[in-house]
Amino acid sequence: EMKFIAIIGVLVLIIIIGGFIFTSSGFYNVAATIPHSSLMEKLLSTISDRSVKHQAKGISPPAYLNDPEIIKAGFIKYQNDSVGCHGTPMSYPGKIGKRLNPGPPKLWESAKELSAGEMYWVIKNGIKMTGMPYWLH
Numbered sequence: 487e488m489k490f491i492a493i494i495g496v497l498v499l500i501i502i503i504g505g506f507i508f509t510s511s512g513f514y515n516v517a518a519t520i521p522h523s524s525l526m527e528k529l530l531s532t533i534s535d536r537s538v539k540h541q542a543k544g545i546s547p548p549a550y551l552n553d554p555e556i557i558k559a560g561f562i563k564y565q566n567d568s569v570g571c572h573g574t575p576m577s578y579p580g581k582i583g584k585r586l587n588p589g590p591p592k593l594w595e596s597a598k599e600l601s602a603g604e605m606y607w608v609i610k611n612g613i614k615m616t617g618m619p620y621w622l623h
Contacts, residue, residue, distance in 0.1 A: 518587040547606040
């Protein structure tokens with residue numbers, strides 16, 4: 487039993503040291519021109535998806551967002567600030583959106599996967615290191 491604990495301890499230490507060496511080495515290429523590896527993409531998307539679900543738990547968009555004037559203003563704001571990255575169901579993202587890595591999601595598809603509270607949370611808070619700014623402060 488003591489030998490097993492020692493082996494686990496050594497493995498944990500190797501992982502920590504390996505992680506430190508990897509992180510400190512600069513080996514991982516962060517250039518936006520090169521996509522993440524599939525492992526890194528999966529890791530980052532899982533962290534982001536789980537974080538949004540956790541942070542948005544119990545959040546609902548404010549009722550005033552159902553006001554027709556607010557909806558119209560939101561549509562105009564989307565046209566001015568978001569189409570260039572996210573596009574529309576009938577148009578591709580603009581120059582900036584095509585060059586973001588990871589690429590921005592198609593919001594009409596995200597709306598099928600995220601709750602209204604989760605969408606509201608993302609728009610209000612943004613997502614670190616994705617190019618998604620926060621809008622509602």
